[in-house]
Amino acid sequence: MARHFLSTLDHDSAELARLAAAALELKRRGRGAGRIPGAPDLAGRVLGLLFFNPSVRTRVSCESAMARLGGTSVALAAGSDTWRFEARPGAVMDGDTQEHVAELAPVLASMCDAVGIRKAELMTSGAQATSASASYAELARDEFLHAFARHSDVPVLNLESNAFHPCQGLADMATLQELLGAPRGERYVLTWAWHPKALPVATPHSQLLAAADLGMRVTLLRPEGYDLAPEVLAAARTRAEAAGGALEVTDDVEAAYAGARVVCAKSWGRLDAYGRPSEEARPAADLRARWIVDEAKLARGADPWFLHCLPIRRNVIATDGVLDAPRCAVVRQAENRLWTAAALLADRLGRA
Ligand code: CP
Numbered sequence: 001m002a003r004h005f006l007s008t009l010d011h012d013s014a015e016l017a018r019l020a021a022a023a024l025e026l027k028r029r030g031r032g033a034g035r036i037p038g039a040p041d042l043a044g045r046v047l048g049l050l051f052f053n054p055s056v057r058t059r060v061s062c063e064s065a066m067a068r069l070g071g072t073s074v075a076l077a078a079g080s081d082t083w084r085f086e087a088r089p090g091a092v093m094d095g096d097t098q099e100h101v102a103e104l105a106p107v108l109a110s111m112c113d114a115v116g117i118r119k120a121e122l123m124t125s126g127a128q129a130t131s132a133s134a135s136y137a138e139l140a141r142d143e144f145l146h147a148f149a150r151h152s153d154v155p156v157l158n159l160e161s162n163a164f165h166p167c168q169g170l171a172d173m174a175t176l177q178e179l180l181g182a183p184r185g186e187r188y189v190l191t192w193a194w195h196p197k198a199l200p201v202a203t204p205h206s207q208l209l210a211a212a213d214l215g216m217r218v219t220l221l222r223p224e225g226y227d228l229a230p231e232v233l234a235a236a237r238t239r240a241e242a243a244g245g246a247l248e249v250t251d252d253v254e255a256a257y258a259g260a261r262v263v264c265a266k267s268w269g270r271l272d273a274y275g276r277p278s279e280e281a282r283p284a285a286d287l288r289a290r291w292i293v294d295e296a297k298l299a300r301g302a303d304p305w306f307l308h309c310l311p312i313r314r315n316v317i318a319t320d321g322v323l324d325a326p327r328c329a330v331v332r333q334a335e336n337r338l339w340t341a342a343a344l345l346a347d348r349l350g351r352a
Contacts, residue, residue: 003348004149004156006142007164008206009235013213013243020173023336023343027174035068036342040350042071047345048112049075049159053123057310057337058159058167062116065341071349074112078119087144101144105151113349115152118159119144122200122275136162136201136274140229155348160202163229168309169206170344171336176214176262178336179305179329184215184244186261187302191253192222193317194288198269198277203309205232207264208247212236215243221256222249223291225270253290253297260301265293265308265317293318295325305329 008016030036047066051059059075066073076082085104086097093100108115121139139162149156158166176183188211190204205228211218218240220228227233227249237247250256257263273280292315298304306318306328314320322328 002149002153002155004152005166005344005348006145006149006156006158006161008166008169008209008213009164013215013239016170016173016213017177019343019347020170020177020340022347023170023174023339024178026342026346027336027339030068030339030342035070039069039342040346042066042069042345042349045071045113045349046111047071047073048108048115049073050078050108050115050117050119051075051159052078052117052119053160055118055159057334058118061167061337061341062159062345064338065345069342069345071113071345085144087147089147101147102151105148106153109152109154112154114155114157114345115148116157116159117145117148117161120160120162120200120202122162122198122269134275136229136271139163139275157344157348160200162200163202163205163232165202165206165309167337167341167344168203169210170340171333172207172210172264172307172309173214174336174340175307175329175333176211176216178332180261183211186216187219187259188216188262188264189219189221189256189260189301189304190264190266191256191293192226192291193265193267193293194291195267195313195316196282198273198280198282199267201228201268201271201274204228204266204268207266207309208232208236209239211262211264212240212245212247213243215240215245217245218247219256219260220247220249221251221253223251225272226268227271228268229271254300257297257300260304263293263298263301263304263306265306265312267317288316292316293322295319295321298322298327303327307333310334
């Protein structure tokens, strides 16, 4: 049975914390070293990558990690390198889909030792786009990803789906461990920010779970109507409390920042208009000032670190003053995508 990495919810908090700690050890030994000294040797192993959406960090971190472990990778841009894929069971393929995941997954699994997939409909346009009328509940089933995993006997890594971005979550866990040493009980704020487009919820879901799994006192700060998925909030609360932390949800900006050790910003779209951004009543741009992360807001915290998954729109999500300050750790957080990818690949593909 292949050990997939589809959501951090499939793993217990302690296992995730161990993977994040292993990533920081690989970083300590491997920074500037080329091949990572003492890491599992993945010579001859191949990572397949299937991207339905654009990426900088996810693609480069996976390819770089594989190279630094001695293996190799092959990346396909779905839709331009390939034809259109089908995932529905029993589909009569007389339309514009030309290959079913029932063949695609075992074929790639026969040629690769693991397969990473990025498929998130809110980021998709053109040949691989899903019906714009699909609800969040429908999209969150991540039908293609799960169908691929069922048909694959090698590990499948979720590189961002509609519901989760577990690789970002793992990198955030490593970053929080690195910045704080012992994150348990420390105050972490995940704040919504205004953005001109409706963005997916997969990343804030996995970021919220990362802080919860570390037992932090987590505040989700968002305007009314911008809640994350209730099942993810419930899981985050359960896992935070089990790990010695807590979760609160608020729209009180001033109170939320007070005493924060970490502020992580992210924008996301309303779930009740998910996939239909034209129907989403975006807050007026003059509300940007209420939600942007600026120096005055951060000054309410306990000298907080600032995090964002990137890419970030400067002076929309956070000001230049925040992004250019010494307590901004977004580049470190992005670099940790490399070391957590290496830890994950070493865990899944390393020979005993
Ligand atoms: N944070 C993140 O996943 O970056 P990319 O979209 O560039 O891969």
